[in-house]
Amino acid sequence: MIQKPFLWAHKDSGVNKLFAILDKIIAGINKNVAVIGMALGIAITAINVSVRYIAGFYPEIGSLTWAEEVARYCFLWSAFFGAAYGFRKGVHISVTMLVEKFPPALAKTCVLLTHILNSIFLGFMFYASLMVCYLNYEIGYMSEALHEVPLWVFLLCLPIAFLGATYRSIEKIYEVSWTDADKVVKNAEEEMIHDSVIKD
Known part of the structure; x- marks a missing residue:
């Protein structure tokens, strides 16, 4: 139990069902917003x-x-939600050559530490972007072109996308925690290849 702190959750069908529901909801939002934002940006331009x-x-x-x-903000929403979706697909650039040379236990520790630091950074960015939206709301900045629309409405993509990315990073911590040390690096590579090929 000490080595695998989330093992109880992994074996609990209720928790697994909750993770599956959250996965579909967050992935659907990220993917659809990214696609629609890109399409609208291109069409408007x-x-x-x-x-x-x-x-x-x-x-x-x-x-x-x-x-x-409007096109600029469409591309902004598309980029940030697409980046958040990239955490699920494992398509962000990572160099695993050095980690692959480590003993399994050390490799797992490094991967786990990477996800923990990543989660802390993304969590901070979520908080910072939330403060940006709040400050724009307090000051009352309006859109330059659409004068009736507050600027914070367009900037909502930042905290929402960072929140989704933070969840994905924490999800990776959960996955790595219950994975056997000798399978961590192999599973990560197989998942990246699988998710890059399989479309959902």
């Missing part, structure tokens, strides 16, 4: 470019003054 081109012949048409800012 393309439409704005077309309108500006036509406006060269018909100046009275003008251009979409809000398009550039």
Whole structure:
């Protein structure tokens, strides 16, 4: 029990079911927001470019003054939620060559420590981004183009995405904790290859 502090949860069907539900919800939100944000950003940019081109012949048409800012925030939401989704798929860059040379127990300790430090950093970023949204709310900053929309609404992608990424990192701590030391590095590599190929 000391070596595997989360083993009880791993064997509990209720906890596993809870993890499965959370996994589907968070993965669905991250993936869909990333895809929709990217699609909207591209569509708005393309439409704005077309309108500006036509406006060269018909100046009275003008251009979409809000398009550039909205497209920028669409790409921002897409990037951050896509990055959070990347934690689930294990597609973020990592160098395991050195860890692979370590004895199993030391390799597991290094991987576990990496996820712990990662969770602390992401948790801090969640708090910091939450404070950014709160400060913008307190000051009352509004969007430059959409004057009726508060700026903090667009910035909500930061705390939400960092919260999802923090959960994923803590989930990795849980997984590594109950995994046998001699299987940690191998499982991580197999998971990365599997999730990079399998689409969900």
